[in-house]
Amino acid sequence: MIDILLATYNSSQFLDETIKSLLDQHHTEWRLLIRDGGSEDKTQEIIKKYTQQFPGKIVSFHSAGRSGTCENFSVLLSKSSAPYVMFCDHDDIWLPDKISKSLSCMKEQQQKYGDNTPLLVFTDKRVVDQTLAVIDNSYFHYQNLNPANISLNRLLVQNVPSGCTMLINRALADLCRNIPKEAFMHDHWVSLTAAAFGHLVCLDEVTILYRQNRQNVFGASKYAWRYFIHRYRQGGYAAILERFYQNVRQARGFYDCYKDLLDQEKKEVVREFASLKELSWINRRKVLLRHRIFKTGLRRNMGMFLWI
Template sequence: MSTIGIIMATYNGEKYLTEQIESILSNTYTNWKLSIYDDGSTDSTLSIIADYEKRYPDKIKGYQNPKNLGVKLNFLHALKNSNEDYVMCCDQDDVWLPEKIQLTYQKMLELEKKYPNKPNTVYTDAKIVDENLNVMQSSFYKTSNLDVRKVDLPHLLMENKLLGCTIMVNKEVITKLEIPQNLRMHDWWIGLLSACFGNIAFLKQPTILYRQHAANVIGGQGKLAYLTNRISSLNKQKNVIKDTEEQAEQFYKLYKNSLSENQRNMIKQFARLHKENWMKRRYIAIKYGFLKTGIIRNIGVLLIL
């Protein structure tokens, strides 16, 4: 039975941290180790972590970053330091369902049986809940209208599909992991890596209660909210596309020697979209499949580019 590493990133998480740790302790799969990387908390987060370290010295270990990294780099640096064959990412404010570790691990083993010795990633669905864990939506992906089948490189260059607080990666992902200067999100970066060099699998069963509250970095968003937000902030969305292109450029610089010729060409085309004229940007997006999920999102892409 493999030891599953669990990476939790914390920052002023005192309100929900205990509930999250207890949900991990209640999981049916018990051979795991939890590493908590704190990013400079000023509340009682560190005291809570220290208490759990004393109570579970063989299972829980806390670390303090020497400087604030932000949630994205905190996760990536923590993953890079991991020694386990399989590692899961964990937010400080959710609740894991009892079979999360077991179900995700089983899905990973199925993926590795088909694609051995490759950087493989598994991600799952989640139930969206309010601050008090009342279920608001039974499926994050149905609510967000994201097509979990489209995790090939061209689609992932334009749109992230992975929900980071549900993912498990194998050791080949960690071995291949390079940390960029700029990126949109850590789960997106892992998705790009796995799409290029390995494989990605989706488990449709929800494995966590994905808590929505005022301090969320990323939250669940329905189609109407998505459309309203995009229409009201077109200039902002253009900058988001540029940031996404910058992420692709960073990926190219770090991995160009490992990419196939086709992958290099595709990523370069995406990274320099903003340098092309109005017509060619749209032609390239359609030609290579740099698209999102659904008609509404893709109309938005073609308008914004």
């Protein structure tokens, strides 16, 4: 059995398509847990329709007021009890073999590492526009991401696995059940936890259509010089610096949560990165170099070393 976690907010435009793509999965042993963050459109009507049509298989939870994506996924993770967990965005289309392929890969990894080892399987995704026209056949290519860069030190500054492509086992789900407010996003926190205590495995196949639209909380932009220029023009130095230090604050929260469980080497990496803001200009760069805390791509790393 797999618990699929779906967080919604004003999702009525594409939610029907998303849920139908789940219902069309070849693997049918799953339960959908939905938490709405206080939608003001017809999202809750759509959710009610499916919970009534598929009682027990589709279950909904409502927040008391407005709640964000990370909080919604954290609550849903605490409600989950299945041996495996997947995360679903409210506007994507799952290809029919997404669950079956991910689960097959996961079971191979469990044979290799054991059921009690925290494991995360992730895949590529096809980037499409609102009408599902293809923008790029590979998210990794579109964003210039290397799916091999999934060690803890690399993930501290750049998350590679997307939550909507993840399948995690119960050992990992239990470890990251309560995601704190310091987490930048749920999938980044889950990736860090897997890297710290278990293994991440990339299944190099496309399993979803990743829709780019104005409602995306965090969308994808093509990796190119004009992207960096656009980011600078949007918010300037302060905005770029703030985004970087969101990772640092997340690392501080991660250290506080897991310092008693981390091995000495990983504890040192996380602790020093979490203290980055307190260091001098030269010592900040020494920490990044000493622990090889790099992003994918020369331009990203040039920017990081220039701006922090």
